[in-house]
């Protein structure tokens with residue numbers, strides 16, 4: 299795990315209980331290092347080891363410890379300028395929550411080895427929503443609750459009640475369900491605007507295919523009905539086949555089913571081909587639309603696509619339109635589809651300079 303989270307823990311202990319307590323915990327846990335670098339990756343066992351000793355020495359519950367560590371995080375990351383990132387995640391708390399999954403996706407530019415948590419919103423009403431948190435890590439449930447409550451308080455001046463509804467373990471993944479109760483009147487406004495805009499913005503399929511050369515249209519049976527021009531060059535056999543036989547869903551951490559995609563138009567999805575696509579049959583490279591894709595194409599033999607899903611006019615069809623090949627430069631990925639979603643557009647504009655300077 300990246301040092302950012304471990305450093306947050308050490309700073310939280312120092313600020314709340316004093317340097318001496320931190321030294322005591324560190325020694326008891328058998329950790330030699332006094333501090334950690336934010337962008338360095340440390341063993342996964344470090345936080346569990348330190349936190350186990352911390353709750354014993356500080357005489358607090360695990361719940362209290364992690365919750366407060368999550369609250370502390372929001373102030374802690376401001377020293378690295380991340381408060382700016384968090385504050386542009388959307389005008390309302392609902393925008394922030396709907397963009398939470400995408401936040402860690404963007405952060406992968408700065409933390410490429412990140413095993414990012416995944417967040418999905420559901421059952422939204424004007425009184426709150428259900429938030430699903432999925433992770434390959436255990437032990438961060440109360441940390442997450444503290445973080446979200448503090449974001450609501452700090453950036454949106456809202457009191458939020460978070461109830462832990464369920465915690466399940468599915469193979470190597472934790473699936474946590476939270477019920478968030480807060481003043482979410484913005485939801486009603488947003489749904490009204492959306493309906494009006496949708497009515498006035500019809501767009502023909504041929505235009506879509508031209509704009510999104512890697513787009514995939516499939517029905518509720520998951521069978522692919524149409525594909526964009528570039529994908530047609532690379533994977534012509536995909537047409538008429540089940541998308542699930544050809545692609546794995548890498549992110550968000552959810553089942554690759556029509557019903558689980560339908561209401562998740564706010565998420566950035568990442569697909570990867572099940573099989574390497576460079577096989578015996580050489581691809582006619584002249585036909586690839588974007589020339590700088592060739593290098594990226596050679597780097598990874600499995601094609602990885604990133605983009606969004608949108609339901610088409612025919613309600614039983616879903617379209618996946620890509621933002622760009624995953625290993626393209628940042629600007630084309632962020633720039634190609636800015637018109638699609640407000641919250642993402644706002645985030646993109648503000649993140650571009652920061653992402654670029656971090657990448658230098």
Ligand code: HEM
Pocket residue numbers: 299300302303375380381383384398402405409411412413414415416432433434435438441442445446449
């Ligand atoms: C701009 C602010 C943020 C930054 C820079 C950031 C960065 C990170 C990093 C580097 C990790 C470690 C991942 C790894 O090493 O594999 C992480 C983990 C995590 N982040 Fe964030 N994060 C931010 C905001 C948030 C917010 C607002 C939440 C709210 C829920 C959140 C929830 C989590 C959780 C729950 C984990 C760790 C547990 C897991 O893997 O499930 N983060 N974050």
